[in-house]
Amino acid sequence: MLLQRLREEVLEANLELVKRGLVLYTFGNASGVDRDQGLVVIKPSGVDYDKLKPEHMVVTDLEGNIVDGELRPSSDLDTHTLLYREFTGIGAVVHTHSEYATSFAQAGLPIPAYGTTHADYFYGPVPVTEPLKDEAIQGRYVHETGAAIVERFRQPGREVDPLAIPACLVAGHAPFVWGKDAHDAAHNAVVLEAVARMAFRTTLLRANCEGVSQALLDRHYFRKHGASATYGQRTK
Numbered sequence: 363m364l365l366q367r368l369r370e371e372v373l374e375a376n377l378e379l380v381k382r383g384l385v386l387y388t389f390g391n392a393s394g395v396d397r398d399q400g401l402v403v404i405k406p407s408g409v410d411y412d413k414l415k416p417e418h419m420v421v422t423d424l425e426g427n428i429v430d431g432e433l434r435p436s437s438d439l440d441t442h443t444l445l446y447r448e449f450t451g452i453g454a455v456v457h458t459h460s461e462y463a464t465s466f467a468q469a470g471l472p473i474p475a476y477g478t479t480h481a482d483y484f485y486g487p488v489p490v491t492e493p494l495k496d497e498a499i500q501g502r503y504v505h506e507t508g509a510a511i512v513e514r515f516r517q518p519g520r521e522v523d524p525l526a527i528p529a530c531l532v533a534g535h536a537p538f539v540w541g542k543d544a545h546d547a548a549h550n551a552v553v554l555e556a557v558a559r560m561a562f563r564t565t566l567l568r569a570n571c572e573g574v575s576q577a578l579l580d581r582h583y584f585r586k587h588g589a590s591a592t593y594g595q596r597t598k
């Protein structure tokens with residue numbers, strides 16, 4: 363079977379979303395990309411997670427043309443493929459409607475970096491897109507959803523590195539999260555929901571919370587990420 367291993371990884375990531383309570387019914391999807399072959403493996407649309415098997419996954423090229431699969435690909439395919447084309451360092455994308463992250467998206471608010479849990483995974487606030495315009499919604503809606511994410515990350519003067527902050531909230535919709543592979547993307551989605559829940563409660567306790575300092579953000583982020591990362595490494 364074409365891309366057997368990637369199909370299994372994408373299936374595991376989809377099931378992880380269910381196991382961690384990030385999706386209801388079929389409200390979400392995960393995909394992964396094989397960069398060497400330029401192929402994407404994505405969950406089929408509307409199929410219950412408990413019925414999913416590797417052979418149900420749909421394989422497309424990076425433009426979303428179906429290469430292999432009997433079922434329709436996720437209705438969010440064009441967002442996934444646009445993210446793969448534009449953020450060339452990522453290997454997988456996850457979309458959920460997890461409650462707290464989606465609440466921030468619906469409010470049109472970024473998730474502030476309030477503490478070290480956030481800083482361990484996201485090097486700054488998790489951004490939110492501008493609301494999609496009616497023409498975009500009535501046109502190539504799913505593509506435009508991805509375009510809104512890319513536009514937010516490349517906004518002049520407010521650029522965001524997609525490898526340092528592997529998530530974006532789509533205003534009025536929900537989060538898209540990515541990672542180096544399917545396991546990593548699902549893991550980031552789980553943590554995103556946890557930090558969104560904590561941020562929501564932090565805001566309730568203290569409306570004008572200043573958030574984590576730059577020093578604490580640097581200390582926590584860079585001990586897990588980048589060339590000087592030490593987290594989880596053995597000492598000699």
Ligand SMILES: O=C(CO)[C@@H](O)[C@@H](O)COP(=O)(O)O
Pocket residue numbers: 388389390391405406407408409435436437438457
């Ligand atoms: O965003 C939404 C619904 O608002 C979709 O992600 C969700 O229904 C899942 O669709 P698919 O089953 O992947 O086609």
